[in-house]
Amino acid sequence: MSKDKSAKIATPQAVRGTQDMLGDFADRFQHVVDRFEHVRRLYGYKRIEVPVIEPTAVFARSLGETTDVVSKEMYSFEDRGGEGVTLRPEFTAGIARAYITNGWQQFAPLKVATHGPLFRYERPQKGRYRQFHQLDAETIGSDSPLADAELLVFADQLLKELGVGEGVTLTLNTLGDAESRDAWRTALVEHFMGHRGDLSEDSLARLDKNPLRILDSKDPKDRPIADSAPDIDAYLTNEAQDFFAAVTAGLDAAGVAWERNARLVRGLDYYRHTAFEFVTDRLGAQGTVIGGGRYDGLIETLGGPATPAVGWAAGIERLAMLLDADVIDNRLDAVIAVEDDGQLALAMKALTALRGSGFSTEIVASGSPRKRFDKAAKIPAHALISIGTRDGESYINIRGDSERTIAAKAIVQAL
The missing domain is CATH 3.30.930.10 (Bira Bifunctional Protein; Domain 2)
Structure with a gap:
């Protein structure tokens, strides 16, 4: 089957x-x-x-x-x-x-x-x-x-x-x-035993094994009894x-x-x-x-x-x-749009240089070249880098004005 x-x-x-x-x-x-x-x-x-x-x-x-x-x-x-x-x-x-x-x-x-x-x-x-x-x-x-x-x-x-x-x-x-705790525990057991008939089922189970836990019981039935129990200070x-x-x-x-x-x-x-x-x-x-x-x-x-x-x-x-909403900046440092497949080698060189310098970078190099810029622009990033050909020459255009963008621009322009 x-x-x-x-x-x-x-x-x-x-x-x-x-x-x-x-x-x-x-x-x-x-x-x-x-x-x-x-x-x-x-x-x-x-x-x-x-x-x-x-x-x-x-x-x-x-x-x-x-x-x-x-x-x-x-x-x-x-x-x-x-x-x-x-x-x-x-x-x-x-x-x-x-x-x-x-x-x-x-x-x-x-x-x-x-x-x-x-x-x-x-x-x-x-x-x-x-x-x-x-x-x-x-x-x-x-x-x-x-x-x-x-x-x-x-x-x-x-x-x-x-x-x-x-x-x-x-x-x-x-x-x-140990001495303080033992003395306090004895006093607590004596106190809780005096109210045994009013304790919740869970607190009754704790009375023999774990009486201190009754102090932080969330059961409303236990709260008046727990609140009136002796503090440890008298036994320190x-x-x-x-x-x-x-x-x-x-x-x-x-x-x-x-x-x-x-x-x-x-x-x-x-x-x-x-x-x-x-x-x-x-x-x-x-x-x-x-x-x-x-x-x-x-x-x-x-x-x-x-x-x-x-x-x-x-x-x-x-x-x-x-964490506050603005604590995490999820934006990449840069995104590269390859607008001409003939410039892919240059784009890869820029990508490698940026990542090697510690800049988080993504590249958009698939699909229609005419749509790559718009696709890249939708990716949250500090810098948008477009690489293509103009008048027969390769060109690089970088948009963004953060400190990271300025530093990324220097790296790319040095290629």
Whole structure:
């Protein structure tokens, strides 16, 4: 039976909420990546690559079996060898695994950065996809509050370089050291147990395993209970207070504005000290564009030695959506219209010279010679170069008045 080659390819449920990119948004996406690569080099962060696919245990142990990411959102399956594998839902766990398995302790403190695709099965919405992309920066092996401050200054500079710093607020909290956190956790459990009958079903499930997560519950039923819960400040040790003060002093010295959010938490036990989010109201409900914190216990959870670490991640799509309309100039530097096939060699020589000098250039040399100029004029470019024959001699005419046009003109006229 023959197959109908014209039949459309059905989109399976698993990949709905993914995206194809072309043109303007693809350029915005790349602009975010380019600025990130520029800033991470300024701050001395080494480029790192980790696999898209990892053993499921890497994420189950790092993210926690009871979290929504592990229980509901991960793309996990058995490979042909019967091993459980998962498409990475985040970067930090894979980087921590690489740090352990490759013996990178010798390089500590290690500052690394990466970007690429991640995968989570969740309800697609504005700025959130099932295959999405993140920027990621980590400092592993440093217990200094200056490492936290540097990462936050890095993130702040990235936002400014992208031109999206206006309207984005850095919110900051401390989770304290292990002693502070344990004391606070005990007080929270006592508080929530006193309101057990009024909590939502999700918060009841979190009460035993992950009580801090009740603090950021979005369920209206939980909000009065969460809002009346004790803050961590009453339980902070002197050491924890000093650490947070050093982080905020570093931000103040660097001129980075911040606001305290005493309800900003991280539910898993390996998080310590600094927790932060850069938030905006320009993306609807999904307002976090950069988020992170200190995770001093993660590498130990994965079987490595006790290792302090701090990091953040940022959604590339979300940052691209925040860019101003005029941030990306999609115009070519030049487009060449070949109005006489007899001058094709000259046109190719001009094309090669311009591209070799770093000028983005396209050539129109097909179809009717009389229509090529009009066709070239429709291509967005700073300079329109027409090459043809007049009175038996070759001629070159260049239109445009930008600095790039003037420079391109000098190159072409020198041929």
